[in-house]
Amino acid sequence: MNTQTVVVGAGVAGLTIASRLAREGRRVTLVERDAWAGGLARTWHYGDFHFDVGPHRFHTDNRRVEQFVREVLGSQAIEISRSSGARMFGRFHPWPLRPSVFLSMPPSVMLRGAIDAVARRRVPGESFEADVLNKYGRTLYEIFFRPYTRKFLGSDPADLHRDWGRAGVNRAVIDKRASADTIWSLIRTTLLPKPVETTFLYSPRGIGQFSDRLVSAIRDCGGRVLLGRRVTALTLRDGRITAVAAGGEEIACDDVVWTGPITEAAALAGIGPVRLEFLSTLFYNFEIGVPPRVPYQWTYFGGDEIFSRASSPTAFDRGMAPDGMSGLCVEVTCREGDERWGRPEALVDGIVRDLARTGMIGSPDDVRGLHIEPVRNTYPIYGLDYPAELASCLRALGGVRNLLLAGRCGRFWYNNMDHSIGQGLTMADRILRGEALAGIDAGPRDFWEEPPGSAPAGD
Ligand SMILES: Cc1cc2nc3c(=O)[nH]c(=O)nc-3n(C[C@H](O)[C@H](O)[C@H](O)COP(=O)(O)OP(=O)(O)OC[C@H]3O[C@@H](n4cnc5c(N)ncnc54)[C@H](O)[C@@H]3O)c2cc1C
Numbered sequence: 456m457n458t459q460t461v462v463v464g465a466g467v468a469g470l471t472i473a474s475r476l477a478r479e480g481r482r483v484t485l486v487e488r489d490a491w492a493g494g495l496a497r498t499w500h501y502g503d504f505h506f507d508v509g510p511h512r513f514h515t516d517n518r519r520v521e522q523f524v525r526e527v528l529g530s531q532a533i534e535i536s537r538s539s540g541a542r543m544f545g546r547f548h549p550w551p552l553r554p555s556v557f558l559s560m561p562p563s564v565m566l567r568g569a570i571d572a573v574a575r576r577r578v579p580g581e582s583f584e585a586d587v588l589n590k591y592g593r594t595l596y597e598i599f600f601r602p603y604t605r606k607f608l609g610s611d612p613a614d615l616h617r618d619w620g621r622a623g624v625n626r627a628v629i630d631k632r633a634s635a636d637t638i639w640s641l642i643r644t645t646l647l648p649k650p651v652e653t654t655f656l657y658s659p660r661g662i663g664q665f666s667d668r669l670v671s672a673i674r675d676c677g678g679r680v681l682l683g684r685r686v687t688a689l690t691l692r693d694g695r696i697t698a699v700a701a702g703g704e705e706i707a708c709d710d711v712v713w714t715g716p717i718t719e720a721a722a723l724a725g726i727g728p729v730r731l732e733f734l735s736t737l738f739y740n741f742e743i744g745v746p747p748r749v750p751y752q753w754t755y756f757g758g759d760e761i762f763s764r765a766s767s768p769t770a771f772d773r774g775m776a777p778d779g780m781s782g783l784c785v786e787v788t789c790r791e792g793d794e795r796w797g798r799p800e801a802l803v804d805g806i807v808r809d810l811a812r813t814g815m816i817g818s819p820d821d822v823r824g825l826h827i828e829p830v831r832n833t834y835p836i837y838g839l840d841y842p843a844e845l846a847s848c849l850r851a852l853g854g855v856r857n858l859l860l861a862g863r864c865g866r867f868w869y870n871n872m873d874h875s876i877g878q879g880l881t882m883a884d885r886i887l888r889g890e891a892l893a894g895i896d897a898g899p900r901d902f903w904e905e906p907p908g909s910a911p912a913g914d
Contacts, residue, residue, distance in 0.1 A: 457480070457481065458481060458482065458709040458710060459482045459483075459484070459708050459709050459710075460473075460476055460481060460483050460484075460708065460709065460710045460711070460712065460886070461483075461484050461485075461486060461706055461708040461710070461711050461712070462476075462483060462484070462485045462486070462712045462714070463486050463686050463699065463711065463712065463714060463715055464486075464487060464494060464713070464714030464715045464862065464864075465485050465486075465487035465492040465493070465494065465666065465670070465680065465682070466494025466496065466666075466714055466862055466863070466875065467493075467494065467496050467665070467666065467669075467862075467872050467875045467876050467879070468494075468714045468861045468862030468863070468865070468875035468878065468879045469485060469487075469494075469712065469714040469862065469879075470485070470492060470666055470669040470670070470673070470879075471523070471669070471875070471876045471879030471880060471883065472712055472714075472861065472879045472882055472883045472886075473485040473673050473678055473680075473712075474669050474673050474676075474678075475879070475880065475883035475884075475887070476678075476883055476886065476887065477672075477673045477677065477678035478672075479887055480676075480677075481886075481887070482678075483673065483678040483679070484678070484679040484680075484706055484708075485670075485673060485678065485679065485680045485681065486681045486684050486686055486701045486706070487680070487681065487683070487684065488683075488684065488715070489682065489683065490682050490683040491682060492663075492666040492667060492669070492670045492680070492682065493663045493665075493666035493667075494666075494714075494862075495508050495511075495830070495833065495863070496508065496511055496662050496663070496666060496872055497662075497663045497666065498660070498661025498663030498664070499740060499826065499828060500661075501740070501742070501824070501826055503776065503777045504740075504742050504768075504775070504776050504780075504782055504824070505660055505661045505768060505774075505775045505776075505782075506661075506738070506740040506768055506782055506784050506826075507661050507662045507663070507766075507768065507771075508828075508830060509736075509738065509753070509766055509784055509786050510539075510752055510764075510766040510771075510784075511662040512537070512655035512657055512662075512752075512771070513655055513657065513662075513665075513872060513873060514537075514653065514654075514655040514656075514871075514873065515873035515877070517873060517877050519877070519880060520873045520876050520877045520880070521656070523876060523880060524665070524873075524876065525656070527665055527668050527669060527672070528656070528658050528664070528665060528668065529668075531658050531659060531664060532656050532657075532658065533656070533657050533658070533659060533772070534654050534655070534656060534657075535654060535655055535656075535657050535752075535771060536653070536654050537653040537654065537655060537752065538750060538751050538752055538770065539751050539752055539753050539754065539755075540749065540751035540753075540754040540755070541754065541755040541756075541757060542754060542755070542756050542757065542758060542760075542813060543559070543758070544559040544561070545559070545758075547749060547751070547754065547814075549751075550751075550754075550755060564594060564598060567593075567594040568594045568595060570592075570594075571591070571592025571593060571595070572592065575588070575589070575592050577589055581616060581617055581839065582612065582613050582614070582615060582616065582617060582839060583612040583613075583615040583616060583619045583620045583837075584596070584601075584611070584612035584613040584615075585617065586617035586621070587600045587612060587620060596612075599757050600612060600620075602757065602758075602759075603755075603757050603763070606763055607763045607788050608734060608788065608836065609789075609790070610836070610838075614838065614839060615836075615837055615838060615839065616837040616838060616839050616840075616841055616842065618837050618841075618842075618869075619837040619869070622837075622869035623869065657771050657772065659772045659774060660772065660774060660775070661768075661772075661775065681701065681702070681704075683702065684701040684702035684704070685701060685702065686699055686700065686701045686715070686723070687700050687701065687723075688700035688723060689711070689723045689724060690705070691725070691855065694854060694855060694856050695855065695856050695857045696708060696711045696855060696857055696858060699711060710857045710859070710886070710892050711857060711858050711859070711892075712859045712861055712886075712892070713858060713860050713861070713865050714860075714861050714863075714864065714865040714875075715864055715865065716733060716832050716864040716865070717731065717845075717848060717852070717860055717865055717866065717867050718848075720852060720858070720860065720865070721848055721851065721852060724851075724855055724858075726848070726851045726852065729844065729848045730838075730840070730844050731835070731836075731841060731844055731845060731848065731867055732790075732835075732836045732838070733791075733831070733832040733833070733834065733835055733836060733864065734788050734789075734790065734832075734834040734835075734836055735788070735789055735790060735791045735796060735829065735830060735831045735832060735833055736786050736787065736788050736789070736829075736830050736833040736834075737786070737787045737788075737789060737795060737796070737799045737802070737827060737828070737829050737830075738784055738785070738786060738827070738828040738829075739762075739784070739785040739786075739787065739799075739802075739806055739825060739826075739827055740784050740785075740825065740826040740827075740828060741783040741785065741810075741822050741825050742776070742782060742822070742823050742824035742825070742826075743776075743781045743782060743783055743821050743822060743823065744780055744821055744822075744823040745779070745780065745781065745821050746769075746779065746780070746781050747767045747770060747781045747783075748814060748815065748816065749767070749814070749815055750770070751767065751770065752766060752767060753765070753766035753767070754766075754815075756813070760809040760812075760813060761787060761802055761805050761806050761809055762785045762786055762787050762806060762809065763786055763787070763788060764785075764786045765783055765784065765785045765786070765810070765815055766783075766784045766786075767781060767783060767784075768781075768782040768784065769781045769782060780823075783810065783815060783816070785806055785810070787806070788833070788834070791831055791832075796829060799827045799829060800827065803825065807819050832864050834869060835863070835864070835867045835868065835869055837869070845867050854893075855893065856891060856892070856893045857891075857892050857893070858892060858893060859882060859886075859893070859895055861875075861878060861879060861882055862875045862878070862879070863875055866878075882895055
């Protein structure tokens with residue numbers, strides 16, 4: 456009998472798994488809540504302006520993932536040198552930082568930072584605060600990590616688990632050669648005679664092309680892709696899911712791969728309450744009537760600006776805006792349902808003021824259009840007690856024998872596209888080998904390792 460697998464969520468994880476199963480002749484139905492595919496790796500199109508969900512670039516050390524991405528993009532794949540920045544001490548600097556940053560630092564900060572590097576007392580505990588103090592010292596903590604974390608998460612580093620920093624700092628750096636995971640490696644990277652040059656893969660007219668191509672590939676192999684259908688119920692019988700309800704249809708299934716939020720899977724399976732929370736993000740996509748003024752693809756903002764990052768789509772592909780114009784995608788994080796989420800337009804004047812004040816735009820007159828896009832569940836929030844809560848949720852959902860959780864929200868995993876793709880390739884292999892879904896990668900594991908089995912091909 457040909458097994459019917461329902462994959463919930465058409466982000467890169469769900470698309471990778473569904474495409475692999477469909478290619479091997481499995482019966483697959485991919486069900487997506489939104490009317491488009493891509494999840495967090497989608498592209499918005501407004502006439503001749505195109506915006507990704509913030510910056511979205513493919514970078515991986517994993518040859519199998521890279522091969523897969525190149526296969527999907529075919530001749531469309533373009534390779535780009537990374538050029539990112541950070542605004543600190545009132546100036547723009549390249550990121551990872553270069554020695555020029557020391558010139559803009561107040562001497563007292565430099566002195567205190569130098570003392571921190573040689574004389575620090577170990578702070579006990581599992582918090583992000585303790586981790587930063589131990590790795591970078593109090594000065595960097597006070598001038599950068601604490602204010603940035605409060606702005607980004609609305610939480611104090613003392614209330615977060617240290618995994619937040621381990622994932623976040625590594626994701627920001629993206630290239631392991633430009634290590635920044637202790638004050639010494641940060642200084643070493645900053646002082647390298649030549650900056651580490653990192654390249655990444657990209658698809659012209661936006662990262663969403665990758666997902667659109669996978670949708671076509673799944674359909675070409677006979678798979679079903681249902682867009683605009685939110686899964687609202689799971690029928691459970693004897694510890695197995697027998698059907699999935701989405702958009703008025705009951706889809707009978709043998710297996711379910713779930714890549715939506717783990718909290719939603721738990722609620723539909725009758726498990727709860729689960730105390731795991733996600734951050735959401737408001738994306739302010741500005742159409743700018745002139746070329747970009749700052750050369751970076753994306754820039755982190757560590758000061759009192761309302762936003763934490765701004766990216767420039769035309770620095771990825773010139774064709775993302777009409778000739779002589781550009782775009783600016785400005786990210787403001789919030790919680791679904793809070794004041795910002797409810798009234799995102801209330802922040803517009805302040806954001807435009809901050810863009811002009813920092814020199815990202817010449818003046819408010821440069822703005823010729825704005826599209827505000829609220830996106831749910833952009834980051835898992837690693838509170839202090841998240842490991843125990845996650846472990847207990849995974850254990851409870853592990854009782855559903857034909858359910859497999861995958862991807863960023865499904866595994867509550869602060870990851871990048873290459874991790875979701877790598878995990879998806881491994882999971883698809885194991886499903887095709889006939890392994891029971893609940894047995895695949897369901898145990899506790901270190902979230903910061905590469906997904907099991909994702910070692911470079913041939914190693
Ligand atoms: C601002 C930002 C910038 C980023 N930049 C980069 C980058 O430069 N490089 C990089 O590699 N990664 C980047 N990432 C991370 C990357 O986006 C993710 O790792 C990746 O897209 C996760 O894919 P996924 O399929 O695991 O999850 P998702 O993309 O979250 O996909 C889950 C899907 O499930 C759907 N869904 C949820 N509930 C239901 C339901 N009930 N029924 C049906 N469907 C449902 C959702 O709509 C969604 O499409 C960035 C992330 C953010 C937020």
